[in-house]
Amino acid sequence: MTDKQKNATAYWKENLRYLTILLTIWFFVSFVCGILLVDELNSIRLGGFKLGFWFAQQGSIYVFVVLIFVYIRLMNKLDKKYGVDE
């Protein structure tokens, strides 16, 4: 394997690690908090909201937005680290 290929493989591995972490959060806030555990979370209150309902109709969407911007930051740094930025 050439150095260039090694570099590319290492970059891809780190990228996959980020994806795994971010998509776990994505799954957790929507499918776990908003759907699977919604009844349990609904017994907790956040002001006028039941927590499960809040995740399903508000919270998950906020987290989605934050997730993408975190991803942008992480990837920009990663691109620089491996010298593959434009």
Place this chain on the structure above:
Amino acid sequence: MGILTWTWILVGTSFALYIGIAIWARAGSSKEFYVAGGGVHPIVNGMATAADWMSAASFISLAGIVSFGGYDGSVYLMGWTGGYVLLALLLAPYLRKFGKFTVPDFIGDRYYSNLARIVAVIAALIVSFTYVAGQMRGVGIVFSRYLEVEIETGVYIGMAIVLFYAVLGGMKGITYTQVAQYCVLIFAFMVPAIFISFEMTGNVIPQIGLGQAGEDGTYLLDKLDGLHAQLGFSEYTTGSKSTMDIFAITLALMAGTAGLPHVIVRFFTVKRVKDARKSAGWALLFIAIMYTTIPAVAVFARVNLIETVSNKNYADLPEWFGNWEKTGLIEFEDKNGDGVIQYVADKSTNELTIDRDIMVLANPEIARLPNWVIALVGAGGLAAALSTAAGLLLVIASSISHDLFKKILTPKISEKGELIAARVAAAVAVVIAGYFGINPPGFVAAVVALAFGLAAASFFPAIVLGIFDKRMNKEGAIAGMITGLTLMLFYMLKFKFGIFDGGKEAVEGLKSSYWFGISPEGFGTVAMFVNFVVSIVISRMTPAPPINVQEIVENIRIPSNAGEASGH
């Protein structure tokens, strides 16, 4: 000034703006026509993507769906926003790096096969046509309700406008009109929401107002749960669908969103891979402004409606009730003849039938907002419908001129010839879409929701595997797409149209025999998993893709040297 005058002023001004932009941003080359020249700023692209994505259904119907469905409506809120996370992390940057004009381009090249390309073209056309017909209908409906013209006339006006800027401007014209349309639609959606939130909760931010108490000191959501219990409806904050179905529908909508060709192509218009990521973030932010407001509007409207009509004398109702009765969106049938409106869950004693669209269309009137705010909603609905229609028409045009003619039928076609073909295809597509807008086949509304299932079952796995699985070959991908698409179509025909069991009448009775209790709207999730499994199994039993294709895959994983999108 009256509502009608205000509406003509606002609609007229916004249309003049769209036409002005179209003339300023004419497309001169096929590259400008397909990808707006490839140098769109990421924030501009994010805004255009948001308008592209938010259709007449999002603007007019979604708040109503949530309002009547309560928690069940969450599937759309999470599904249609969570899809952007998949798009940003799994698709957009890599497709941008790949650097072609269309989704079938990617499928055809990555799977080194014209058969794969044709399957992708057919899937793109099915998805886009079903979707665009709904948009033209939306244009007609807004015109007829706000400007008191026939639905047909409304569709013709809409067709003329879209024809003008999509055919003339291509992606370049569409991009900049979509930016203007985003501004119009978000303003039109937020102004009434802010007014109503302030009126009902004292807080101007609807997202916060939703969690606050009304004048009587009870939290709005608790109050609504109480009202629902009184009238016999299922509790607003818990809904009635099974957990399994909610899960499946949400996932199908997410994967479908990420696989919709008209959304994906928007990411070909930016300069660099990092711009593609950035635009996905901005797009979701712009969408989230509306999507987090929708649940608030839904609750405000529902509380307002119940308090205004429930157990009130028909004779004492405010003027808007009569206005909207005329359109047939709201109907009162005095079953027990006491002149009082009984609005309850029990179908045999319920006297009020309400179309869910009224929650957005009539909401400002129900809340007694000024006339210009009411008129604004009409202009916003038109902006939402037109922006989505234009994006879809471009996908249809480029599928035909680029993927079909340039890549398969007449590869020698000149740049000029291709541009003419694209414009003719766009014009023909507008006419067909207009036809379906005027004569809507009964299945359009049903199929629009299922377009996501189809996209999830066909495109999403093929694209994801094409990027993340280097070993994936044409045999696997084609088998997967065909199995996924067929399975989804079969399930739709069986359970949505009752084709194998004696037609539409059988649909209700078939509900108990859903596979795993999953409704057709959520079945895209199952079909998608079947696609993934079939693709992977078949690909491992057949030869690996050629070396040059494996190199393409390695290349799209690295952002540097993205170059510009090209058709060659």
